[in-house]
Amino acid sequence: MLRMSTLLLRTLRDDPSDAEVASHRLLVRAGYVRRISAGIYSWLPLGYITFRNIERVVREEMDAAGFQEVHFPSMLPKEPYEQTNRWEEYGPDLFRLKDRKGNDYLLGPTHEEMFTLMVKGEYSSYKDLPLSIYQIQTKFRDEPRPRSGIIRGREFVMKDSYSFDTDDAGLELSYQKHRDAYIKTFTRLGLNFNIVAAMAGAMGGSKSEEFLAPCPTGEDTYVLCEKCGYAANVEAMVTKVAPFAGSAPAAMEIFDSPNTPTIDSLVDLLNEKFGGGYSADQTLKNVMVMADDKAISVLVPGDREVDLKRLGANLSGISDLRLFEDADFVKFPGLVKGYIGPQDAKKFGITIYADPRIVVGSHWVTGANQKDKHIRYVTNGRDFEVDAYIEAAEIRAGDLCPSCNEPVIIDRAIEIGHIFQLGRKYAEALDLTVLDQNGKSQVVTMGSYGIGVSRAVAAIAEQTHDEIGLNWPREIAPADVHIVATGKDESIFATGEKIALDLEAKGLRVMFDDRKDPSAGVKFKDAELIGIPFIVIVGKALAEGKIELRVRKSGEKSEIDAATASDTIYKTVTA
């Protein structure tokens, strides 16, 4: 039993000045967490109970799926991370330290290397696979910007799993098993979530999906089709286009266009010159980008910007992307800033990437590669060739869903889980092989799967709180029932105590506000703030043999008989 008279808990009446998002504000006010440093938090008793409840649910679901739990140290030697090149690649996000002999260590940001080596150390036959193992572990990442309380911390707890298979079909199966286990886990945690297509990107590998908990203060933006349920990370959103249906255009025609530095000014000029009917989406923007010191041109309709994040995610093998600067234009004298068109790109030796909307046969108004001149009827396939189509244009609400053609919305969410088909990147780097049926060495293929356990505390708080406080689903709440004793009569406290003990005997978890001093109002406010799902009030109604039972979520109140209170409460709670 949690007794409030002795519980290490001090609720705050005012919002802490450094907290903005609801979960952070309420978790601090209700005495669940305290900030130690930027992105580093301590858990007080209520918070730690809640955290462990979530951890327990995650563990139970992983075990139920047949995954085995292991545990690695947080502090790890540099060498495995050098073998996979991540000692370098991770850059300043990696917490590094040295021992007294000057050897390098790191605080693990994620544990692919260690898991791979563990399997390598124990297994060497295809008969041992498939295998899925996991740990629940504190991770360290020196984030450039920790924020939103425990949503993005520098120290956080993650459940990370890894699957090991001999072939792609096996990996797909392991991936699906994790996907199913994640669905069960998040459903049990009471979270609303969408599974969205994501880019595997920096982790290497192919298929990847994110589990996103929608919430207005979330930091991830994603695309959602409310009609068919299609959901995708902005980077992974696919543009659906129809083939060009119009008639063949006239030959290219150059025209004067002084003082038209922007698309808007160009559209105005077009309408003035050619009698109206032009809009920005008929113009073609040639965005020059430096991709690891190679100049590329990205074509997008004039009404859209290039989204460098999308471009980067869809261009494989490029580590540094930036827009052309003046110094770059100097290196390409043929490119007239503000008047670039794709029709001469071959001459300049520039690779052309195009948004899928630039379909073969479509014609565009674009720059004439001469100062103060534009050109129209520039036709894809006739006047220029696209080297590769790429998803690089910005995504907007109202863009069409690639699976059902309805307009999509853009929504915000907290990322609570991520599943990847990693492939053989780590197994190759660390030489994890098994012998197959023919006695031949096979490189193992891997999947990697994460759940933000500490982050889930905040995500659930975000999705379930209301104006007056936290509001936990029963399974993860710090207790099932919060009994408030209020009044001066000793029988009130004795009755509260009796009900608490009865409920505990029935297997419920109880928090008992047995404090003598605080007034009724204080106790009610605290109970609402703390957010245990059922609140029982033993107070002045006891004189008439009544006790009040409240449901935190709905605010519903009922009077029950004191004599049979624990039975009634038990039934209501477990209903």
Next chain:
RNA sequence: CGGGGCGUAGCGUAGUGGCUAGCGCGCCUGCUUUGGGAGCAGGAGACCGGGAGUUCGAAUCUCCCCGCCCCGACCA
């Protein structure tokens, strides 16, 4: 890393060169009170983020440093 804001008691804050740094919450003692953050009386708690400087005098002005929050870049 760029832009903006902030740092005064456990929390929220007032205080733009002048007395012993003020108030609310919380905390301690006593009395009263007990169904919506009670009342009265008394009390404890602050090297005003740190350092250097200007000044007769600095929380207040100047410089440097540190820390924190928000937006962006970046990232689970």
